[in-house]
Amino acid sequence: MKIREQLSDKLLDTTCKKCMLDIEIYKQRALAYSHMEGAICVLSDMQENKSYIYKSAAAAELGISMRDNPAEIDSIWEEEMLGKIHPDDRLKKYIHELRFFKLLDGMEMNQRAAYSVVSKIRIKNKNEEYCWVKHRMFYIYSPDNGRLRLAFCLYNIALNLSVASDFMIINTIKGEIVVKDKLDYGNILSPREMEVLKFVGEGYASKEIAGLLSISVNTVNRHRQNILEKLKVKNSVQAFKDSFY
Template structure:
């Protein structure tokens, strides 16, 4: 799909999205998957206290908005959306445009106070390879007042009304460790260094470090500490 065709498709969606944002008090955004934000409603900008004119955030909207998500929730969210879209592509390839992912998590508002929001994400368009290209999000303040310990997730078919609940601990079905990876991760969690693990398991340090890299890749984690924390929250180390 060339740039001109993409622009025409986006412009067609943009008119409807701008109208939606005007008649709705929700916070609306659209992203070009893995590229950039294409649209931010005024209400979204106000709610998060984003100043698009600030030099440090020019063309870095993703960095800013990620910084507003509660750190514990960000670990899960950064891994979840792409994995769930991949899951839908595998199980519902012909119906992926009928589904939306519904998240409830904690964010900092413009007053730097953590509040709970419900954010609904749906694929508007696929690219030529059948991968999500345009994704729209609509967020609202959550009506729930009970303290939130984990993010909440649902997958909803908005045509049929079918709902597939996926709480945080069910995400582990999307991530699988080999027995050796789990063994090494538990040893790292206990405080052992690669050399110590190498001696303990009678394998090379290179092998241990290769398993570390595989673990971080599966968890989409920047470092092994983050991978351990996310695995713990998902119950993968039980």
């Protein structure tokens, strides 16, 4: 199963007992944040499978249409924004958010509000060039059924100082990094081996990876064997998990 499909299965609330949080209150907060921070704010409702997108002038800098503001879409995935993210960073973003969900899912309700995701990712701007964007995400849980109800995402254009993407889960109360991205295999694996590893993590079989990369199945299997030897793990799925979880 693909990472995003796993996320959808975890995030979308299909329980019978509905959350009674007033969505209008959170819409107003998203609007205020977009104005105060010069941010693009995405409020996703897991109960209704909808998103509300509030745009500042930063959206125009990223080549995102200002026509509908706020915009309402029938999905928790803001495709216009997600489609602009560098493919490597998009995959890592999904994996990191799945990690975040699993971390909070194992906590008591009263502890969850202290945690958020902070990342720095590459997004194409209006000139079709990648620029650095700071992404923050907060989860809001239902007091009625204990399920995740809302995801609140902020995207701000960042200072162009990074040399690599950065993904962290932080405790904002204590000012501590709880989890930091562990994918540092770029210095160990070849670019092609990294591609193969990522496709393995998304659930593709060797034959499918061969088709996606326009190489033979034997070549894919050779890359998978090289990954095992270089990373000293038992299988390439484990290699992927060790990278991201």
